[in-house]
Amino acid sequence: EDQVTQSPEALRLQEGESSSLNCSYTVSGLRGLFWYRQDPGKGPEFLFTLYSAGEEKEKERLKATLTKKESFLHITAPKPEDSATYLCAVQAEGSARQLTFGSGTQLTVLP
Amino acid sequence: DAGITQSPRHKVTETGTPVTLRCHQTENHRYMYWYRQDPGHGLRLIHYSYGVKDTDKGEVSDGYSVSRSKTEDFLLTLESATSSQTSVYFCAIRDQINSPLHFGNGTRLTVT
Numbered sequence: 001e002d003q004v005t006q007s008p009e010a011l012r013l014q015e016g017e018s019s020s021l022n023c024s025y026t027v028s029g030l031r032g033l034f035w036y037r038q039d040p041g042k043g044p045e046f047l048f049t050l051y052s053a054g055e056e057k058e059k060e061r062l063k064a065t066l067t068k069k070e071s072f073l074h075i076t077a078p079k080p081e082d083s084a085t086y087l088c089a090v091q092a093e094g095s096a097r098q099l100t101f102g103s104g105t106q107l108t109v110l111p
Numbered sequence: 112d113a114g115i116t117q118s119p120r121h122k123v124t125e126t127g128t129p130v131t132l133r134c135h136q137t138e139n140h141r142y143m144y145w146y147r148q149d150p151g152h153g154l155r156l157i158h159y160s161y162g163v164k165d166t167d168k169g170e171v172s173d174g175y176s177v178s179r180s181k182t183e184d185f186l187l188t189l190e191s192a193t194s195s196q197t198s199v200y201f202c203a204i205r206d207q208i209n210s211p212l213h214f215g216n217g218t219r220l221t222v223t
Contacts, residue, residue, distance in 0.1 A: 032209060043201050043203075087154070096208050103151065
């Protein structure tokens with residue numbers, strides 16, 4: 001069974017205080033790992049896809065990295081508008097049509 | 112929102128009544144999904160479709176059925192709603208097997 005665990009559950013940062021969110025996964029074979037951002041009352045918004053260990057993707061203050069067992073979402077010098085819940089999901093070789101999601105990390109950036 | 116419309120956005124219904132949620136897309140994408148989101152559980156897959164009239168179950172499919180008679184519409188039906196089905200329901204679409212999912216803004220369903 002595919003499993004995705006995100007930590008921490010919640011994170012409070014001061015504006016400008018960099019940090020990282022963790023997504024650890026157990027799958028039979030990774031086809032892809034996806035990061036999403038979700039604002040209250042909205043659907044998840046796609047950020048990145050990572051396909052193989054060692055791959056990195058960047059967008060503004062966000063950088064996602066991938067190893068064989070986990071992914072990190074690094075947030076550099078965050079701003080209050082980065083406050084949201086960040087979700088990761090995996091697509092496994094054995095269930096390629098589906099994505100399995102973690103429970104998310106709720107990030108709050110204080111001004 | 113990637114051309115996805117969910118309706119209704121909010122619904123309150125009573126235990127034992129049937130409920131149908133609708134997802135409509137304008138992207139002509141092949142794959143459509145229904146997820147539910149609950150505190151502490153994250154997003155869990157209910158059913159998905161990989162083409163017109165082609166559907167399959169997800170991890171929490173009990174008590175739910177789906178239909179897809181047209182590419183653009185994917186319906187989720189609760190035959191007899193229960194309080195445990197109180198949740199936020201999200202529809203998602205994607206065009207290819209390795210593409211990311213794109214989500215609608217959800218339907219908040221309350222079963223009293």
